[in-house]
Amino acid sequence: MKVLVLNGSPAGKDSITLFTVRYIEQFFPDCTFDVLHVGQYIKKMERDFSDCAAALQSADLILFSYPVYTFLVPAQLHRFVELMKESGIDFSNTYATQISTSKHFYDMTAHRFLEQNCYDLGLRYLEGLSADMDDLLREKGQKEALDFFSYVRWQVEHGLYMPAPKRTTPAPSVPLKQVSAQPVADKKPGKIVIVTDSGTDEAQNAPLAAMIDRFASLLPYESEIVDLQQFPFKGGCIGCFSCASTGKCFYKDGFDDYLRTHIQSADAIVYAYTIKDHSMGYRMKLYDDRQFCNGHRTVTMGKPVGYIVHGDLAKEDNLRLVMEARAEVGGNHLAAIATDEQDPDAALESLALRLTYALDHRYEQPQNFYGVGGLKIFRDLIYQMQGLMKADHKFYKEHGFYDFPQKKKGRIVGMYAVGALMGSETLRKKAGGKMTEGMTLPYRKVLERVAGKTKTEK
Ligand SMILES: Cc1cc2nc3c(=O)[nH]c(=O)nc-3n(C[C@H](O)[C@H](O)[C@H](O)COP(=O)(O)O)c2cc1C
Incomplete structure (x- = not known):
């Protein structure tokens, strides 16, 4: 079996993910493994895709090997997917799967993104392996990697692959109410930054540019x-x-300073993009990845965000999840995602009004699983890596992110007492x-306190 490894890691041959692939290679001498270092040489590949095209055409199995980067795959691999689509190659007899390494922080959205694109390309998709970056160092992780590839090879040998999920027609949505849809002439002072990649290609980006203009006019x-693009x-x-x-970033293009002084200093941030290949497109993803210069610090915490999206978002559950989860983890209230699917004017007005409410009332939506779960992964990671990630560690200490359960001794002891009570039949009967x-006693006390307070106020 001819395996073509698309190494999406910018680390090239030093990619941790690629080490897993190299490990697998040792145990499957009947398979050949050729590697394209997509993450490292994307600019060269953009200029001349012919060698890549030849390699893609002769492969039995395409193996995407990459690190998870900011909920998805590295921007360089996004670009390669664009180039694969532009190549027009017929992939109908080719299998594809993926191996990623990460800390499992939103690894599933990255996998879903590639899966969706494999189906677009007509590839025969096989479920991938999402490994922790340390898995290969342990026997269990090594076994999982080998078991995974044995299963992949068995499926290829038997002509089996995952059927593409049928796209369901989205349920009709309740029409949005238009409040006034009148441009606001006297703007309040403030700084709302609209980050976009709408660029200069007018024909292609006109719908998004028009949405941005309309939103800016409706915003108070x-x-x-x-x-x-600039x-x-x-x-x-x-x-x-x-x-x-x-x-400081390794690149000397001034992005980290620009990010801090121009974008993160805003009162609210609105992102505007056109859906491309089930994501926000290469340029916007590049911007996201480069924000790694902030480390894992939620530096815009408390600032509301919004999205203006041109395209069929109703068919992009994974992308919607990425937007919601990013806001959740960052501690940003997501005012709304305005799309042009149904009634763009009403959607843009709704975003403008909701964003204004959040700013005026300092409203923050409490976190759900996306935020709570995501931050627990970061908490553990930064605590372990505090010696290297000093700024992150300082930030986490200052903001009380280190809420380890083992520190809650009183609660643990309390639960021992409850456990002892429940373990004894006599005590159980007595209780x-x-x-x-x-x-429910503590909850009742809260109600009693507030009832007393509101009575006095009356
Ligand atoms: C820009 C950037 C973004 C990252 N984003 C994520 C992420 O969203 N989730 C995660 O679990 N790990 C994330 N990581 C960690 C990498 O996925 C992890 O270090 C990976 O194992 C590196 O693999 P590689 O050596 O093959 O490049 C990120 C790392 C970088 C540099």
């Missing part, structure tokens, strides 16, 4: 557009971690049905 606050990015994040200790009453 002053706003400013940051067009990423920013002289030297390249995508290369995962070198030099920013981890210095806070009778008082268990629920006991559990």
Whole structure:
């Protein structure tokens, strides 16, 4: 079996993920493994795709090997997927799967993104392996990698692959109410930054540019557009971690300063993009990856965000999840995602009004699983890596992120007491049905306190 490995890691041959592939290779001498270093040489591949095209055409199995980068795959691999689509190659007899390494922080959205694109390309998709970056160092992880590839090979030999999920027609949505849809003439002072990659290609980006203009006119606050097409990015994040200790990016294109002074200083941030290949497109993803210079610090915490999206978002559950989860983890209230699927004017007005409410009332939506779960992964990671990620560690200490359960000694002891009570039949009988009453006592006290307070106020 001819395996073509698309190494999406900017670390090239030093990619941790690629080590897993190399490990597998040792145990399957009947398979050939050729590697394209997509993450490292994407600019060269953009200029001339012919060698890549030849390699893609002769492969039996395409193996995407990459690190998870900011909920998805590295920007360089996004670009390669674009090039694969543009090549027009017929992939109908080719199998594809994926191996990623990460800390499992939103690894599933990255996998889903590639899966969706494999189906677009007509590839025969096989479920991938999402490994922790340390898995290969342990026997269990090594076995999982080999078992995974044995299963992949068995499926290829038997002509089996995952059927593409049928796209369900989205349920009709309740029409949005238009409040006034009148442009606001007297803007309140403030700084709302609209980050977009709408760029200069007018024909292609006209719908998004029109949505941005309309939104800015409906917003009661002053706003400013940051067009990423104009920013002289030297390249995508290369995962070198030099920013981890210095806070400065390896590239000297001034992006980290620009990000801090122009974008993160805003009162609210609105992102505007056109859906491309089930994501926000290469340029916007490059911007996301380069924000790694902030480390794992939620530096815009408390600031509301919004999205303006041109395209069929109703068919993009994974992308919607990425937007919601990013806001959740960042501690940003997501005011709304305005799309042009149904009634763009009403959607844009709704975003403008909701964002204004959040700003005026300092409203923050409490976190759900996306935020709570995501931050627990970061908490554990930064605590372990505090020696390297000093700025992150300081930030986490200052903001009380280190809420380890083992520190809650009182609660642990309390639960031992409850456990002992429940373990003894005599005590259980004595307590009778008082268990629920006991559990709800603190909640009842809150109500009593507030009832007393509101009575006095009256
Ligand atoms: C820019 C950047 C973004 C990252 N984003 C994520 C992420 O969203 N989730 C995660 O679990 N790990 C994330 N990581 C960690 C990498 O996935 C992890 O270090 C990976 O094992 C590196 O693999 P590689 O050596 O093959 O590049 C990120 C690392 C970088 C540099």
